[in-house]
Amino acid sequence: MSKTPLPDDKAMLDDIAAIVEKTGCERKNLIPVLQNIQDRFLYLSEDAIKILSGHFGLSSCEIYGVATFYNQFRFNPPGKHQVKICLGTACHVKGGDIILENFERKLKIKTGHTTEDREFSIDKVACIGCCALAPAVVIDEKTHAHMTPTKIEGIFLGYEIEKEMKIREEKKRDDKDTPA
Amino acid sequence: MMIIISVDDKEIQAEEGTSLLKVCLDNGIYIPNLCYMEGMETPPSSCRLCFVDIDGEKNPVPSCSVKVREGMKVFTNTPRVRGLQWSAFELIMSNHRIDCGSCLSRKACPLIKISRHLKIRLKPFRVGHINSGNEDIVEDHPCLIYDITKCVRCGKCLHICEKIHGRLYLTFAGRGVDMGISFFGDSDDETIPCARCLACVKICPVSALLSYERYEHSPEGSSS
Known part of the structure; x- marks a missing residue:
């Protein structure tokens, strides 16, 4: 069932094993180690949790239970573009959950997950501090105000165009580098 | 050591240091409970259903985490105990899909027993149903x-x-x-x-x- 790890995944697991090696196996060290791994690799993979479970003598599901209690841990690699949907009070009143649902449907993933091509990930956040713009969505660093389902289509079209342009530019550069 | 406590003005003999909830249940006095199991060192007291009033205590306490003492006077159905139990039960039921017809628990279901005991409907009427x-x-x-x-x-x-x-x-x-x-x-x-x-x-x-x-x-x- 377990897939063979990608080359960078293997490097990551070796790195994690090294981090774990350096810490004592008392229970109090669990959360600091989890934070350390989260900071470095931006998520906790299943294999990482297995390594920890061996080190601390806890079952992996126990560690998972601890980690899921805190919002700061994620269990999927974040996407290239991180979509954060605000569900604070103002955005909730203005229908933030509908926006969230639309993003989930559009990307065909659930909250906290990442698309298969690792382009986008969706997260819900509490207040992002711009209640006057509700319902608001932050993609990477850019805030999108007064979201509507139609605007979502527009945003994704923008990203698609950007991606297409990049591919074309690269192609042009390649063509220049290797003249026929 | 055996001691005598009074529950709802009924005298009960009990081994000192046992959990009050266990003593009551063993003597046929039902106190609603969901999370307590016999032999627990430190009961989680997380269902918030087994509240009782004890003479001398300021507030109702969860009976699963109280040890019996000599001369203890316990009341299981005071208005404020019931108030707490109703709220706790409604909150539990707000997240429970009521589908008794095709549920395997049927007669053994503690929720039905508790709702009868507390004289409260299974369906939470104040909070409604919350879907996670x-x-x-x-x-x-x-x-x-x-x-x-x-x-x-x-x-x-x-x-x-x-x-x-x-x-x-x-x-x-x-x-x-x-x-x-x-x-x-x-x-x-x-x-x-x-x-x-x-x-x-x-x-x-x-x-x-x-x-x-x-x-x-x-x-x-x-x-x-």
């Missing part, structure tokens, strides 16, 4: 099926699992309304004892945890 938005039925375990919409988060399955195996093969994950049982990381048939054990299935009071075999024989499982 999670997937209803989790099937990522080789021999267990978990239905989050029925689970009352009593934690008995965790307690029994740790007691039998000395470690947890299932756990509470998430927080708030999203909290539920997870089998994370233990999905390998070969290494887990679940197929032979199923203690969690037997202990689950509301049939939220089922073995595949039981699920297929339930009205719900055979219809889908």
Whole structure:
């Protein structure tokens, strides 16, 4: 069932094993180690949790239970573009959950997950501090105000165009580098 | 040492230091409870249903975590105790899918017993039904099926699992309304004892945890 790890995944697991090696196996060290791994690799993979479970003598599901209690841990690699949907009070009143649902449907993933091509990930956040713009969505660093389902289509079209342009530019550069 | 306590003006003999809830239950005085199991060193007191008033205590206390003492005067049905129990029960029921017709717990269901005892409807009328938005039925375990919409988060399955195996093969994950049982990381048939054990299935009071075999024989499982 377990897939063979990608080359960078293997490097990551070796790195994690090294981090774990350096810490004592008392229970109090669990959360600091989890934070350390989260900071470095931006998520906790299943294999990482297995390594920890061996080190601390806890079952992996126990560690998972601890980690899921805190919002700061994620269990999927974040996407290239991180979509954060605000569900604070103002955005909730203005229908933030509908926006969230639309993003989930559009990307065909659930909250906290990442698309298969690792382009986008969706997260819900509490207040992002711009209640006057509700319902608001932050993609990477850019805030999108007064979201509507139609605007979502527009945003994704923008990203698609950007991606297409990049591919074309690269192609042009390649063509220049290797003249026929 | 045997001591005498009074519960609802009835005198009861009890061994000093036993849990008050256990003493009452053993003597035929029912106090609603969901998360207490005999032999617990430190009961979680998380269901908030077993409240009683004790003479001399300022506020009602959960009886599972109180040890009996000589001359204790206990009242199980004062208005403020009932008030707390109603709220707690309604909050539990707000996250429980009521589907008694096709539920395997039927007559053994403690929720029905509690609702009769408290003279309160099963359906929470003040808070309504909260849907956590999670997937209803989790099937990522080789021999267990978990239905989050029925689970009352009593934690008995965790307690029994740790007691039998000395470690947890299932756990509470998430927080708030999203909290539920997870089998994370233990999905390998070969290494887990679940197929032979199923203690969690037997202990689950509301049939939220089922073995595949039981699920297929339930009205719900055979219809889908």
